[in-house]
Amino acid sequence: QSEDVKTATGNSMYSGTVNLNTVLSGSTYQLTDSARGNHKTYNLARGTSGTGTLFTDADNVWGTGTASSSSTDQTAAVDAAYGAQVTWDFYKNTFNRTGIENNGVGAYSRVHYSSGYVNAFWDDSCFCMTYGDGSGNTHPLTSLDVAAHEMSHGVTAATANLTYSGESGGLNEATSDIFAAGAEFGASSTADPGDYLVGEKININGDGTPLRYMDKPSKDGGSKDSWYSGIGSIDVHYSSGPANHMFYLLSEGSGAKTINGVSYNSPTADGVAVAGIGRAAALQIWYKALTTYMTSSTNYAAARTASLNAATALYGASSAQYAGVANAFAGIGVGA
Numbered sequence: 001q002s003e004d005v006k007t008a009t010g011n012s013m014y015s016g017t018v019n020l021n022t023v024l025s026g027s028t029y030q031l032t033d034s035a036r037g038n039h040k041t042y043n044l045a046r047g048t049s050g051t052g053t054l055f056t057d058a059d060n061v062w063g064t065g066t067a068s069s070s071s072t073d074q075t076a077a078v079d080a081a082y083g084a085q086v087t088w089d090f091y092k093n094t095f096n097r098t099g100i101e102n103n104g105v106g107a108y109s110r111v112h113y114s115s116g117y118v119n120a121f122w123d124d125s126c127f128c129m130t131y132g133d134g135s136g137n138t139h140p141l142t143s144l145d146v147a148a149h150e151m152s153h154g155v156t157a158a159t160a161n162l163t164y165s166g167e168s169g170g171l172n173e174a175t176s177d178i179f180a181a182g183a184e185f186g187a188s189s190t191a192d193p194g195d196y197l198v199g200e201k202i203n204i205n206g207d208g209t210p211l212r213y214m215d216k217p218s219k220d221g222g223s224k225d226s227w228y229s230g231i232g233s234i235d236v237h238y239s240s241g242p243a244n245h246m247f248y249l250l251s252e253g254s255g256a257k258t259i260n261g262v263s264y265n266s267p268t269a270d271g272v273a274v275a276g277i278g279r280a281a282a283l284q285i286w287y288k289a290l291t292t293y294m295t296s297s298t299n300y301a302a303a304r305t306a307s308l309n310a311a312t313a314l315y316g317a318s319s320a321q322y323a324g325v326a327n328a329f330a331g332i333g334v335g336a
Ligand code: ASN
Pocket: 119, 120, 121, 122, 149, 150, 153, 173
């Protein structure tokens, strides 16, 4: 770290009060994280193109903790910068991966995209993340699980490069949900405890329900719990369901369970109970499968083989982890 790196106080919307790295330039603090590949956070101020304006501040206390509808509001920037920080640290600490492309280079984030925009997205061509402000411009899509989901699309593009349609598209989406859950558990806080829900903080449905549920994906009304022939023709955010479900089963096992105050109930496709191997091992297996064994055309059957190969490489073919992978895939209707 150079000597002009400062520790900022961020009043985030979704993660409480957080520390961020900023750079002091003259008498102005810039929202640049020089400890994490110089990740920068920019304001599009309701625009839809270009890089926008780097966020700056006079006193290094950022945001209010409640996003206002102002196009210059810092709170969305605090959450976006914090999400990038948490995601960087998750990949570094969990997989020794330094940045999205494992080359130490940070991406950048753009907030206040358009007006009333209810989405967030990763774009490989700019190597950047973009966040809308949500309906009414008062609940930006900047929760840390959404940030980690989007950045993980960059990791997938840099590794297996799973094609974003058909079964590989569902696996691409699930990979982002899986690592989002990993990042959220890694940074678990009172304000945002780790969970197997996706987007539970951003009130995207208007009734406080999450976007997706990994224990039983069908709870969202569109996702599938298990594989079936033809799943490749539904939306990738729904065909992700079986892989999310497999990851939950592999981590936590089937049946009812409460974690950090959230109740889960994860039935298997065949009714056969599955024992979990723990989230840490499940994350290592999925990451190795993604980065070593999957290709752009990997489908569900091939994801099973890739995960078994990863379990063998990491833990051995007679390990409980290997058996766990076989059982969790059987639990979503994917067998030998
Ligand atoms: N937020 C969405 C996602 O990451 C954007 C998209 O549909 N690609 O999946």
